[in-house]
Amino acid sequence: MNTKETAIKLRKENPFLSLVDIAKELKVSKQRIYKILKDASLPTSSIKPRKAVYCLVCGKSTSGRKTCNECHFTYYFLRVNCAFCHIAFYKRRSVIIHNYNYGYNNIYCGRQCYYRGLRDKEISWSRNY
Numbered sequence: 001m002n003t004k005e006t007a008i009k010l011r012k013e014n015p016f017l018s019l020v021d022i023a024k025e026l027k028v029s030k031q032r033i034y035k036i037l038k039d040a041s042l043p044t045s046s047i048k049p050r051k052a053v054y055c056l057v058c059g060k061s062t063s064g065r066k067t068c069n070e071c072h073f074t075y076y077f078l079r080v081n082c083a084f085c086h087i088a089f090y091k092r093r094s095v096i097i098h099n100y101n102y103g104y105n106n107i108y109c110g111r112q113c114y115y116r117g118l119r120d121k122e123i124s125w126s127r128n129y
């Protein structure tokens, strides 16, 4: 088996090998391997072994996502309390952060509480100043 065949065989059998690895194995230059693989229409870069990603909530390894399936909801939805009626509900983390960045620190369960909350604030303002 010549260099070319061996290189092709190695690539097919080991998608994680890099050009350098194959070149070392066959004791030829990286450029040589690159050309062989290119000519054979094979991927010249190695498939990156999937890095272990751990769930941000429970620490279990996931399939590349920030959280595992079970913790998806826990992570993306936060339990918050309505600033007006204090009922607990879940809201998307991104929405909370978005609102926070716009200066809306109070979270309301719905429009009704939102308007009531605003009214209350105005009352307390006029009381304080």
Ligand SMILES: [Zn+2]
Pocket (backbone or CB within 6 Å): 055, 056, 057, 058, 059, 060, 067, 068, 069, 070, 071, 072
């Ligand atoms: Zn988890």
Ligand SMILES: [Zn+2]
Pocket (backbone or CB within 6 Å): 082, 083, 084, 085, 086, 087, 108, 109, 110, 113
């Ligand atoms: Zn409410």
